[in-house]
Amino acid sequence: xxxxxxxxxxxxxxxxxxxxxxxxxxxxxxxxxxxxxxxxxxxxxxxxxxxxxxxxxxxxxxxxxxxxxxxxxxxxxxxxxxxxxxxxxxxxxxxxxxxxxxxxxxxxxxxxxxxxxxxxxxxxxxxxxxxxxxxxxxxxxxxxxxxxxxxxxxxxxxxxxxxxxxxxxxxxxxxxxxxxxxxxxxxxxxxxxxxxxxxxxxxxxxxxxxxxxxxxxxxxxxxxxxxxxxxxxxxxxxxxxxxxxxxxxxxxxxxxxxxxxxxxxxxxxxxxxxxxxxxxxxxxxxxxxxxxxxxxxxxxxxxx
Amino acid sequence: xxxxxxxxxxxxxxxxxxxxxxxxxxxxxxxxxxxxxxxxxxxxxxxxxxxxxxxxxxxxxxxxxxxxxxxxxxxxxxxxxxxxxxxxxxxxxxxxxxxxxxxxxxxxxxxxxxxxxxxxxxxxxxxxxxxxxxxxxxxxxxxxxxxxxxxxxxxxxxxxxxxxxxxxxxxxxxxxxxxxxxxxxxxxxxxxxxxxxxxxxxxxxxxxxxxxxxxxxxxxxxxxxxxxxxxxxxxxxxxxxxxxxxxxxxxxxxxxxxxxxxxxxxxxxxxxxxxxxxxxxxxxxxxxxxxxxxxxxxxxxxxx
Numbered sequence: 001x002x003x004x005x006x007x008x009x010x011x012x013x014x015x016x017x018x019x020x021x022x023x024x025x026x027x028x029x030x031x032x033x034x035x036x037x038x039x040x041x042x043x044x045x046x047x048x049x050x051x052x053x054x055x056x057x058x059x060x061x062x063x064x065x066x067x068x069x070x071x072x073x074x075x076x077x078x079x080x081x082x083x084x085x086x087x088x089x090x091x092x093x094x095x096x097x098x099x100x101x102x103x104x105x106x107x108x109x110x111x112x113x114x115x116x117x118x119x120x121x122x123x124x125x126x127x128x129x130x131x132x133x134x135x136x137x138x139x140x141x142x143x144x145x146x147x148x149x150x151x152x153x154x155x156x157x158x159x160x161x162x163x164x165x166x167x168x169x170x171x172x173x174x175x176x177x178x179x180x181x182x183x184x185x186x187x188x189x190x191x192x193x194x195x196x197x198x199x200x201x202x203x204x205x206x207x208x209x210x211x212x213x214x215x216x217x218x219x220x221x222x223x224x225x226x227x228x229x230x231x232x233x234x235x236x237x238x239x240x241x242x243x244x245x246x247x248x249x250x251x252x253x254x255x256x257x258x259x260x261x262x263x264x265x266x267x268x269x270x271x272x273x274x275x276x277x278x279x280x281x282x283x284x285x286x287x288x289x290x291x292x293x294x295x296x297x298x299x300x301x302x303x304x
Numbered sequence: 305x306x307x308x309x310x311x312x313x314x315x316x317x318x319x320x321x322x323x324x325x326x327x328x329x330x331x332x333x334x335x336x337x338x339x340x341x342x343x344x345x346x347x348x349x350x351x352x353x354x355x356x357x358x359x360x361x362x363x364x365x366x367x368x369x370x371x372x373x374x375x376x377x378x379x380x381x382x383x384x385x386x387x388x389x390x391x392x393x394x395x396x397x398x399x400x401x402x403x404x405x406x407x408x409x410x411x412x413x414x415x416x417x418x419x420x421x422x423x424x425x426x427x428x429x430x431x432x433x434x435x436x437x438x439x440x441x442x443x444x445x446x447x448x449x450x451x452x453x454x455x456x457x458x459x460x461x462x463x464x465x466x467x468x469x470x471x472x473x474x475x476x477x478x479x480x481x482x483x484x485x486x487x488x489x490x491x492x493x494x495x496x497x498x499x500x501x502x503x504x505x506x507x508x509x510x511x512x513x514x515x516x517x518x519x520x521x522x523x524x525x526x527x528x529x530x531x532x533x534x535x536x537x538x539x540x541x542x543x544x545x546x547x548x549x550x551x552x553x554x555x556x557x558x559x560x561x562x563x564x565x566x567x568x569x570x571x572x573x574x575x576x577x578x579x580x581x582x583x584x585x586x587x588x589x590x591x592x593x594x595x596x597x598x599x600x601x602x603x604x605x606x607x608x
Binding site: 022048053054055056057059084085086087088091108109110111112113115116118119120122123125126145146147148149277278279280281 | 326352357358359360361363388389390391392395412413414415416417419420422423424426427429430449450451452453581582583584585
């Protein structure tokens with residue numbers, strides 16, 4: 001049985017739009033967020049796909065404020081708030097709680113490598129104690145291919161034991177389903193929600209008792225993911241999973257964030273969406289053409 | 305011949321003190337900075353050893369302001385200003401220029417991995433153009449073991465060609481002297497100052513035509529480094545290098561930043577210096593004793 005997570009079973013790490021001066025663009029951001037909420041997925045704003053670590057803390061707070069002012073329901077919003085410096089993590093997490101967000105997705109501090117579990121425990125503990133708010137729900141963010149700072153079973157056990165009401169789940173972007181399964185088997189019975197970091201693991205994650213997925217591609221293909229998340233016991237579940245995989249693989253032939261921005265530019269008819277902040281680089285014209293031509297024949301890009 | 309760098313041949317990535325609430329502590333910071341300046345070394349504040357990425361931008365600006373207010377000469381100060389998000393890098397770099405600092409040491413954005421040279425060039429270019437100040441002098445910071453984002457020869461060539469007056473040098477903390485030598489052979493004739501990232505490479509770096517070193521251990525052993533930097537042609541240079549190596553190796557048996565903080569706590573008689581911010585963890589009592597007992601017999605910890 002999937003965990004009884006209070007979040008949606010599919011969340012999108014929402015792409016962040018920039019204007020011609022590379023400023024964050026609240027109006028385009030709100031438009032995409034509204035479309036995703038209407039599609040039924042949650043908003044994991046400020047994830048890796050969102051170029052969150054290319055944004056200043058003040059820019060993230062500006063976007064959270066804009067979402068609230070636009071009436072986007074905070075119960076659908078799970079912002080990434082984990083920064084290298086705990087004062088930044090505390091400030092962003094407080095802002096998220098202040099807006100009533102459903103939870104936060106929290107990277108460990110990711111500059112120093114080979115740090116101890118004591119150091120990682122202290123990192124999370126320091127933030128939890130300083131935020132000091134019973135409403136805080138933390139989804140840990142395990143993404144060793146990018147952050148290069150993995151979160152292991154012993155650390156999670158220790159966090160759950162000390163903060164059972166606060167540590168609510170994890171996004172596992174490690175790419176190793178064996179670890180995802182271990183997380184579910186070890187922690188799901190305690191209400192700990194395990195989300196796969198890619199929809200390529202959606203069916204096995206749900207079948208093992210996980211909560212769903214938080215996946216980059218949900219920016220461009222949310223409906224099909226949500227259908228599988230709801231119908232994962234249906235006879236065609238494996239076929240649905242294969243169709244999701246085909247779309248994912250078409251995107252993954254290119255740098256993923258610029259590829260998804262290309263898709264959203266196409267889906268919105270708004271080329272401004274192509275813009276990335278350095279160190280990411282937009283796809284060039286040949287790449288854009290190859291990406292769109294390389295999509296599976298039965299995949300129709302939504303109209304956003 | 306060593307490069308004619310306007311900086312000192314030895315710079316310390318100054319340790320950052322924290323008080324009991326883990327706040328940055330300007331008074332202790334100024335005391336250590338003054339002692340280091342009096343010892344003759346430059347102040348590479350906000351380096352890896354400084355736990356710079358565990359500090360918010362506003363905290364770094366507060367410490368820069370405090371240094372200036374205390375009359376520490378800005379010509380000795382080369383702050384680390386490279387953050388993941390370019391608005392942060394621009395803000396810190398502007399603050400450094402505003403104080404008249406001799407230059408800045410600039411990490412590439414370090415969250416995203418396997419990024420292209422186009423993306424890294426754009427990262428530096430965006431900052432240089434936005435800062436828009438002819439006084440800007442950038443020392444690139446190559447530290448692949450930690451940042452996991454290396455800076456290669458082709459990228460540096462491109463940056464030097466486009467910004468010959470701005471790109472002033474590099475700190476090479478890669479640990480591969482072959483690459484340090486290649487940097488010197490390729491770029492030093494154009495006035496590009498190559499600093500080793502550890503004093504264990506000080507003599508070969510100077511002999512090859514490099515500028516010196518920017519090294520963690522300069523917080524605790526500046527005089528001996530400076531002596532070798534000045535006397536590297538002396539008959540006892542190899543013996544001096546061996547003595548430096550012995551001290552370095554004694555520190556490196558422990559996590560380096562907490563070990564250096566232990567040494568400065570001992571040298572100042574002020575235990576508050578032991579405090580680190582997570583994810584780093586202070587040495588425990590047994591480690592502290594082992595560290596101090598394990599120093600070479602001929603090494604005397606300075607009195608700070």
